[in-house]
Amino acid sequence: MNILDKIVADKRKEVALKKSLVTLPQLEASVMMERTSISLAEVLRKSDSGIIAEHKRRSPSKSVINQDLSVQDVAKGYTDAGASGMSVLTDGKYFGGSLDDLILARASSNIPILRKEFIIDEYQIAEAKAYGADVILLIAAILSKEEIKTFSEVAKGLGLDVLLEVHNEEELQKSLMPSLDMLGVNNRNLKTFEVDLDISKSLSTKIPDEFVKVSESGISSVDAIRDLKEFGYRGFLIGENFMKTDDPGASAKKFITGLIS
Numbered sequence: 001m002n003i004l005d006k007i008v009a010d011k012r013k014e015v016a017l018k019k020s021l022v023t024l025p026q027l028e029a030s031v032m033m034e035r036t037s038i039s040l041a042e043v044l045r046k047s048d049s050g051i052i053a054e055h056k057r058r059s060p061s062k063s064v065i066n067q068d069l070s071v072q073d074v075a076k077g078y079t080d081a082g083a084s085g086m087s088v089l090t091d092g093k094y095f096g097g098s099l100d101d102l103i104l105a106r107a108s109s110n111i112p113i114l115r116k117e118f119i120i121d122e123y124q125i126a127e128a129k130a131y132g133a134d135v136i137l138l139i140a141a142i143l144s145k146e147e148i149k150t151f152s153e154v155a156k157g158l159g160l161d162v163l164l165e166v167h168n169e170e171e172l173q174k175s176l177m178p179s180l181d182m183l184g185v186n187n188r189n190l191k192t193f194e195v196d197l198d199i200s201k202s203l204s205t206k207i208p209d210e211f212v213k214v215s216e217s218g219i220s221s222v223d224a225i226r227d228l229k230e231f232g233y234r235g236f237l238i239g240e241n242f243m244k245t246d247d248p249g250a251s252a253k254k255f256i257t258g259l260i261s
């Protein structure tokens with residue numbers, strides 16, 4: 001079994017357990033359900049930098065990245081740095097994240113927040129809204145076309161933006177539909193961990209203009225972003241490059257200053 005299949009198998013067990021502990025009506029009672037979400041797609045359309053800075057303690061490909069920081073400090077740092085959005089990994093087993101991280105980031109920042117999660121059930125979309133997210137991620141590699149349609153429509157009904165992630169043309173072709181806001185190309189193969197920024201470049205012409213294009217993973221230089229912008233990308237998801245430092249906010253600030261100057 002590859003790592004993505006393992007993550008999904010564990011996620012199905014985790015979600016089944018959660019649903020037995022916290023019901024949907026209980027989630028829907030959260031005050032966050034009344035909050036007006038901020039559209040990351042709209043912010044990216046207007047942004048000069050387009051940086052979506054990620055909170056990521058560890059990962060299957062890199063093991064421990066940074067376990068020592070408070071998510072509130074990271075969220076404040078990214079916000080002060082001028083990031084267009086923040087991504088918060090909420091998976092516990094493989095990334096060391098949690099829903100507490102999401103709600104704490106929300107309390108510390110007013111920029112759009114992406115719940116970075118392996119969504120395999122509508123329940124997790126209500127959870128994202130209830131814990132303060134503005135955007136959900138849907139990963140084409142783990143969902144059918146019907147699931148992408150249902151989940152993206154549920155998210156839109158809750159006022160959330162949808163970032164659909166693909167890694168190859170087959171995933172892209174099965175996924176294109178009007179209920180998506182952003183098309184993300186993951187430069188990392190989630191089954192082998194191989195990273196190649198050329199994947200974003202080669203898929204760029206296949207993404208219709210109505211979707212905001214986002215390039216994800218393995219980005220560590222301003223020059224790489226300048227290059228990707230030439231291929232129409234408006235958003236750039238960066239995790240490890242910031243999180244491996246003692247002060248991710250300061251690293252993001254230096255990076256964004258270098259990018260827009």
Ligand SMILES: O=C(O)c1ccccc1NCC(=O)[C@H](O)[C@H](O)COP(=O)(O)O
Pocket residue numbers: 003054056059060061062186190193216217218219237238239240241
């Ligand atoms: O990062 C991993 O090792 C990973 C493994 C399996 C599934 C997903 C994984 N990462 C999620 C992401 O997409 C990245 O955290 C995100 O794009 C940022 O990537 P990076 O800038 O390379 O940290």
